[in-house]
Amino acid sequence: MANKINPILKSYIPVVEGIAKTFGKNCEVVLHDFSKMDRSIIAIANGHVTGRSIGGPLYESLLKNVLDDNIQEDKINYTGKSAEGRVLKSSTMFIRDEDNNNIGCICINFDLSELVVSKRVIDDLIQTESSDLQNEQDESTNRVNDVLTDIVKNTLDKAGKPVAYMGKEEKVNIVKDLDYQGAFLIKGAIDYVAKVLCVSRYTIYNYLDEIRVDSK
Known part of the structure; x- marks a missing residue:
């Protein structure tokens, strides 16, 4: 009569399906029973990944460790290849x-x-390849006082959003914050901030006018 499945192992069978359904068709999940090494697979989901099915054996490398009692801890996130050459991330x-x-x-x-x-x-x-435009940007940045560069960088980091995704109101708030920190007292600040925010220098002047009128 066929060996019965250990109740502890049997309780893991739903886990096999649950993991596979969570991560999709590219995720194979296999449950092995060490009491029958030559047909150790007692549950498997997405077996097409390695071409295995229920009743299949342990991989040779794992079998050697089990037979030698050479298992100290779980193996997480190691890489390998299937027989068909698929790149696998395994645990x-x-x-x-x-x-x-x-x-x-x-x-x-x-x-x-x-x-x-x-x-x-x-x-x-x-x-990308280095371009004249990139060189011009680097030269421009180098001409601006390091203090201004740091102030602008820190202010943008606090905003937590790339400039490309900012609307007018968010850019106005950036300019307001920079103005509060005295950034525009530094020579070249208007042109530098305009370039960073992807607007014209006249737009920065307009933002500053709005801010200063509102603060009166």
């Missing part, structure tokens, strides 16, 4: 009984292949 978490003996494990294998391809495409898209 192995061991399951212990009341006497702290290893009786099985849950293995998670996330197929990163599509993400690796996407990353390469994104890297190619965002790669």
Whole structure:
């Protein structure tokens, strides 16, 4: 008669499905029973990732560790490849009984292949070469007093939003904060802040007029 599944391991079967459904079709989750090494897989979800199914054996590397009792702790976020060459991010978490003996494990294998391809495409898209425009920006920044540069950087950091996503009101508030800190007393501040906020120097003057009228 076939061996019964240990109740502790049986309680993990719903966890297998839950993890797989949470992370989608690229996430394989496998439950192993160490009492039957040659057919240790007792539950599996998204087995297409490595081509395995219920009744399959432990991987040789894991089997050796189990047989040698060479398991000290869980293995989290290690990388490998499937037989078909899929790039995998894996974790192995061991399951212990009341006497702290290893009786099985849950293995998670996330197929990163599509993400690796996407990353390469994104890297190619965002790669830039040094340009005259960048050189001009660097020279401009170098001409501005370091104190002004720091004030503007810290003020933008506090805003917590890229300039490209700022509306007029947010830019006015940036200028108001800079004015309060005395930034516009520094030579070249108007032109520098205008460049950073992607507006004209006349717009900065208009913002300052608004701010100072409101504060009267």
